[in-house]
Amino acid sequence: AERLQIEYLINSTAPTNTSDGNDVIQGLTKKPKSLPARYFYDDRGSQLFEQICELPEYYLTRTETAILQKCATEIARITGTCELIELGSGSSTKTRILLDAYNRLGYPLHYLPIDVSAGILESSAQQLLTDYPLLQVHALVSTYELALEKLMPSELPSRMICFIGSTLGNLTPQECDLFLSQITSALLPGEYFLLGVDLQKPKVLLEAAYNDRQGVTAAFNLNMLQHLNERFEGNFDLQQFAHWAFYNESQHQIEMHLRSLRSQTVFLSALDTTVEFAPQETILTEISRKLNLDALQQTLTQQGLTTVEVWTDPQQWFALLLCQL
Numbered sequence: 001a002e003r004l005q006i007e008y009l010i011n012s013t014a015p016t017n018t019s020d021g022n023d024v025i026q027g028l029t030k031k032p033k034s035l036p037a038r039y040f041y042d043d044r045g046s047q048l049f050e051q052i053c054e055l056p057e058y059y060l061t062r063t064e065t066a067i068l069q070k071c072a073t074e075i076a077r078i079t080g081t082c083e084l085i086e087l088g089s090g091s092s093t094k095t096r097i098l099l100d101a102y103n104r105l106g107y108p109l110h111y112l113p114i115d116v117s118a119g120i121l122e123s124s125a126q127q128l129l130t131d132y133p134l135l136q137v138h139a140l141v142s143t144y145e146l147a148l149e150k151l152m153p154s155e156l157p158s159r160m161i162c163f164i165g166s167t168l169g170n171l172t173p174q175e176c177d178l179f180l181s182q183i184t185s186a187l188l189p190g191e192y193f194l195l196g197v198d199l200q201k202p203k204v205l206l207e208a209a210y211n212d213r214q215g216v217t218a219a220f221n222l223n224m225l226q227h228l229n230e231r232f233e234g235n236f237d238l239q240q241f242a243h244w245a246f247y248n249e250s251q252h253q254i255e256m257h258l259r260s261l262r263s264q265t266v267f268l269s270a271l272d273t274t275v276e277f278a279p280q281e282t283i284l285t286e287i288s289r290k291l292n293l294d295a296l297q298q299t300l301t302q303q304g305l306t307t308v309e310v311w312t313d314p315q316q317w318f319a320l321l322l323c324q325l
C-alpha cells in the first residue's frame with residue numbers, strides 16, 4: 001500500500017474560491033485593523049516560524065520539547081494504539097518524540113498531519129517516511145475547520161488529535177470555544193485530545209520572546225504583508241511598516257501588530273480593495289494568550305473534555321494536557 005497520501009483541501013498559495021480573502025477585506029476595512037494569524041503561514045512564514053522555535057528567547061518550543069520527552073511513553077501507554085492527527089503540524093519536529101514512543105511500544109504508526117502551508121507539509125512528510133519505515137502518512141493541506149469536518153474514523157482502535165505548540169493561545173476566548181466544539185464533534189467517545197499551552201509568566205520573559213534580538217519575529221510578522229501581496233496581488237511596501245509586540249497584562253496576552261510608518265494607501269487587486277493607513281496606525285496580526293491552567297481545565301470540562309493527565313516543566317512555564325472525550 002502507498003505509505004504517503006497528500007490531500008489538498010485548499011490552495012495554499014492563491015485564492016481557492018471567491019470567498020477566500022473576505023477575512024482580509026473585513027479585517028483591513030474595520031477599525032482598529034486586524035488580520036487573521038493564519039496568513040503568517042505561507043512557505044516562507046513557516047520557515048521563519050521554524051527559526052523562531054530555535055531562538056534563545058523563544059522558550060516555548062524548548063520547554064514543550066522537554067515535557068514531551070519526559071511523558072511521551074506515558075501518553076502512548078495511556079492511549080494505546082492510535083492514529084495521530086496533528087493540527088498545524090509544520091515541520092513535525094516535536095511530533096517525532098510521540099512517534100518514537102509509539103514505535104518503541106511496537107504500535108502501528110498512522111500519522112495525519114494538517115497544515116495550511118503545502119511546502120512544509122510535503123517536505124516533512126517525505127522526511128518522516130524515510131526516517132520511519134513503518135509509518136503511514138495521510139497529509140491534509142487545509143485549515144483546521146475544513147480538516148476537522150472531513151476527519152474519518154480510523155481503522156486503528158482510537159485517535160488522538162494533537163494541538164501542541166500553544167496555538168490555542170492564538171485564538172480569542174470565543175474562537176477557542178468554537179474550536180473546542182469542533183474538536184469534540186470530530187472525536188468519538190473515548191478518543192483523545194493532546195493540548196500544549198503556554199502559561200502566564202513575567203512580562204519581561206514574554207516580551208523578549210516576541211521581540212528577539214535577531215529580528216526573526218519582526219521578519220515573520222512583516223512576511224504576512226508579503227504573503228498578502230503574492231496571494232492577492234497587493235502592493236504593501238514592507239519598508240513602510242514596523243513590527244510591534246507587547247504583553248497586555250490585563251488580558252494576559254501578547255499582542256503583535258504591524259505599525260504603518262507614514263500615511264499610505266495600499267491596493268489589493270485580486271480583492272478589489274483599497275486600504276488607507278494613517279501614520280502610526282496599526283494592524284493587529286496576532287494575539288498569543290498566556291493561559292491559567294485551572295481556567296483552561298474548566299473550559300475543557302465545559303466542552304465535555306475530561307483531563308486525563310497534565311504535565312508541566314519545573315518552572316511551570318508550559319503545560320501539556322491529555323484529554324479524552
Ligand code: AVI
Nearest residue numbers: 052165166167170210217288
Ligand atoms: C504558533 N504560535 C503558538 C506562536 C506564538 O507564540 O503565539 C506564533 C508566534 N508569533 C510570534 N512568535 C511566534
